[in-house]
Amino acid sequence: xxxxxxxxxxxxxxxxxxxxxxxxxxxxxxxxxxxxxxxxxxxxxxxxx
Numbered sequence: 001x002x003x004x005x006x007x008x009x010x011x012x013x014x015x016x017x018x019x020x021x022x023x024x025x026x027x028x029x030x031x032x033x034x035x036x037x038x039x040x041x042x043x044x045x046x047x048x049x
Contacts, residue, residue: 001046002043005039005042005043005046008035009039009040009043012032012033012035012036012039013032013036015028015029015031015032015035016029016032016033017029017032018032019031019032
């Protein structure tokens with residue numbers, strides 16, 4: 001389970017960086033940031049159980 005969450009966080013981080021670097025893909029940075037925050041929150045909630 002942690003491996004999946006780790007991979008998702010890495011993918012969302014890459015999408016966020018690519019979206020921030022490429023001017024026309026700012027929306028990709030926003031989507032990547034939202035997904036990164038959601039995955040991190042899910043991982044934090046799951047770890048408390």
